[in-house]
Amino acid sequence: MSTLAQASTWWGRNVRLMLRNPAGVGGAVMTPAVFLLCFTALFDRILAAQGLDAGQRLPPAVLVQGLMAAGTGAGVLAAIDARTGMVARSRALPVSRASVFLGRLGADALRFLLTTAALLLVGALLGFGFHGGALYVVAFVALALLSVTAYATACIWLGFATRDEEIVMSILALPFLLLFMLSSGIVPAERFPDWIEPLIRESPISRTIEALRALAEGGDVAATLPVAVAWLVGLTALGGAGAVRAYGRTS
Secondary structure, eight states: OOHHHHHHHHHHHHHHHHHTOHHHHHHHHHHHHHHHHHHHHHHHHHHHHTTOOHHHHHHHHHHHHHHHHHHHHHHHHHHHHHHTTHHHHHHTSSOOHHHHHHHHHHHHHHHHHHHHHHHHHHHHHTTOOOOSOHHHHHHHHHHHHHHHHHHHHHHHHHHHHHOOHHHHHHHHHHHHHHHHHTSSSSSOGGGSOTTTHHHHHHSHHHHHHHHHHHHHHTSOOTTTHHHHHHHHHHHHHHHHHHHHHHHHHOO
């Protein structure tokens, strides 16, 4: 059986487990939409005073915040599989190491697609829209999926390595919060103090958010998209290699 076929089997197993917890799935899908409503209520007038449209500006930022949360969830589930012995049992089977990792990642990507759909629906009600052609919409969704893949791979690596879901949550909670706050998600990079503006502008979070905004606007993406993709591909390669290696060490 090929690695992809094995990954499909693991994906089916993970999706079935996910569907057995509809409350958890519903919360993961709807929480970013609720955050979007709250952020819009809080920052609408502030952003309007700066000449910025909150309805168009905030959904990509909240989407990135949601993918970071989805990555944390993937790491937690990976840690549970490692702690409960599922990973150790899978190592006794004639299956590829990568298939277990890909099956976990695929299930989380499906959940994030549902999250993205719910968020864009609420965003449309608040004024968010796509102003380019269909290609821009496809690229927007593809970049979102690449983003959740990048962050989830790093988190799965941590889950397999620590085998403790509480450690995963405690390690990731503060860094992800700081990464989002120190980005152009809400406040434009040029509004930060001069000494920190380059860090804000060049962070992977800011680059991803700005690329998503450019795709939604349907304008020139040459200045934002290549850098964002380079960040995300690099993180995916690093996290994927680490996750497969940590899986091999799990006993």
